[in-house]
Amino acid sequence: MGRLQVVGATVADGSGRDPVKAGVTVEDGRISRLGGSSTGTGERLDAGGLTMTPGLIDAHVHLGLSSPIEPQFSFRISAAEIAADIFATAGAALDAGFTTVRDTGGIDGGVVTTIAKGKVRGPRVLSCGPVQCQVGGHGYYGAEWEPTELWSNHHIPGLSALSMMSGNADELRGNVREAFRRGATFLKLCVTGGVVSAHDHLTDTQFTVEEIAVAVQEAAARGTYVTVHAHNNQGIRNAVEAGARCVEHGTDLDEATATLMATHGVALVPTFAVVERLLHDPAEAGLGESARERVLGVRERMAEALAVAKEAGVRVGLGSDLIGPAQDRRGEELTLRAELETPMEALVAATRTNAEILGLADETGVIAPGMRADFVLWNGDPLEDPKLFADPAAAVLVVQAGRIVKDLR
Template sequence: MTMLLTGATLIDGLGGDPVTDRAVRIEADRITQVGAWSPADGADLVDLGGLTLLPGLIDAHTHVGYSSDVRAVLNGELSVAERAADIFRNLRETLDAGFTTIRDCGGLDLGVLRTVRRGLVPGPRIWAAAVALSQTGGHGRLGSPLAPAGPSPLSVRGLTGMTPNADGVEEVRRAARECFRQGASFLKMAVTGGVISVSDALEDTQYTVEEIAVAVAEARARNTYVTVHAHNGAGIRNAVQAGVGCVEHGTGIDEATAAMMAAHGVHLVPTLAIAEMMRTDSERQGLAPGFRDRVGDTAQRMIDGMLLARDSGVLVGSGSDLIGPDQNHRGLELVLKARVLGPMAAIVSATSVNARIMRVADRLGSVEVGKLADLVAVDFDPLSEPYLFHDPDRVVLVVSNGTIVKDTRK
């Protein structure tokens, strides 16, 4: 099938100025031409006059596996069927909001990945970590510390998972290999305390350099990388020393840490949306009210670290980190980044930069000939009205893999 998208103002995802009245030709699943409009031999014409066309958006930090009320899951109040339905609803909403690709940083098992790949349910392209590696007493192990050790109620093989704690080099090695068995395409580790934690503080460091390094070695053996949850400079420096490829959140980055990240080619994915959502109403994320008190000044410290990292030459991506049943706010990340970095930088972070961080820039992240045909059209000016990214209804056309999967043009 050949399709010609005509008449749009094009933002290509690479940071160049918007270009008006562009046409994009799609053949099968690829972009084959970008330029001025010309008659299309046998192509289906899609009129995008008055709209802005962008690459499919990428959310580089999701937790789609935790799409239900977390407290209800931990209390055994939801069936597997209900949890699966919540996950599939979330995937559909993510695609409808214009996010044609996600990088899931813990919670999705192989069964969900296969279900989406086979086209049994609609959803974005998914690169997943399976589960996040966590030490005993570390971030990522939700549930009461009074509960006995063992499998988490959040874990359902084939649907979603939360890894058992892994301590020491050999346990980390085994856990990393298990992640790959469950369909992981990269590894995620928690190297500091976290906001959504029950037995640590953000200032705590977790995992030794040697433990992190063995996960890095396992990832490199699979031609991939490790990214780390990190909320303080000491934990980030340990991770960089161990050879990780990326840092999530980045709260507490100072000038020396930023310089160290830049020198080692380590990327950063700040997650402003979850900090804002938890600050305003943590219960909407399916979490106990007390977690809101742990947010504190995390958002501002994350912004400060992001700016230091950017100024040092670190590649800064974009991730929402939303959890719970109310995840249809992925565009909020672009809104918040636009306020700090500017609208174009926010768009680039969620398109070509995220593709580079995820090592898929040869296929995704920009509107260029040869790239996969993932595109979105919005009915607003993203540079003068970036706040409208928070409204999924303003995304009026979504093309995924060369197929129109949403079309609400008037």
């Protein structure tokens, strides 16, 4: 893999410390040295005037929902086109500066291994495989007349599988074991209704504590964890009681529930970019106008939940939850978070904190000796102008595990 020296950059290392000008030396895919320029063989890259950050991490992606949603689940798009859209989205994630993503439902393990083999461009992908859902709950996008047992016909083996339906704890146990067989490395359950849903409301709770605990037990047996899609407090409390380790969205989180999460070490991943997109144009994602109506007020409530979570001491990560074809500006999530926090806090959430939530803190998330050489060079300073995070053209060079995977110099 060779040696790479980057000199002259202003380095924001992901720890939250003030940026400093420093050289970074990469050897065999890892950062070997920080400090002044060093001598030796290998490529030398002059990054004067550029800002270096760790490779960004998106803790809530849906690569398998890269086509227009309603046409995809009504058999109007071919498997070939769905595959093309998935791999285009994976490449766009790299181009936006994201070197690692956590897929929270929609792809089959075949996508993960294809990207990992280098056959298509994309970030490192951690996947839950299909989301685990209650019969008729969030995650089911079949027609109302379509029998539940036909839903699995929407799966494309090796490519996409959005969700699996369980009617009771025994079915859930079988389904999560099947998800692990397909390559899942963690589990995701929907424990409340959702915004992009046809058959429920955000106030609905789904799965009982006892049912969620079955998934937690199966995950623990494999040394991993459960995260949950949850908008309301009762759903969150059920999940925490059952042993889940992370909550996605958390729209209506209150102080008491945030304190409960903090006490149990449960993380939160808010998702603002998808809300912004659906408010702007749900048709862009291949959804009807009803999606806009369901998302009204969610942005303000989620912003309040973010503040409540931080005040309670909850570890707060960052996820975009983008769906549909328009997933090229993934960094918009950092721009939106920078408006609610400081740009540095948004960066730390998208790097060090997300690495902790994903169980990768000893591998990535900060620029330090011994870590994987995942980093981005930005044309300008996104900590001064956070809109740069949302502009893929501003990420002029992306390095993933020591390899230059994008170069606009």
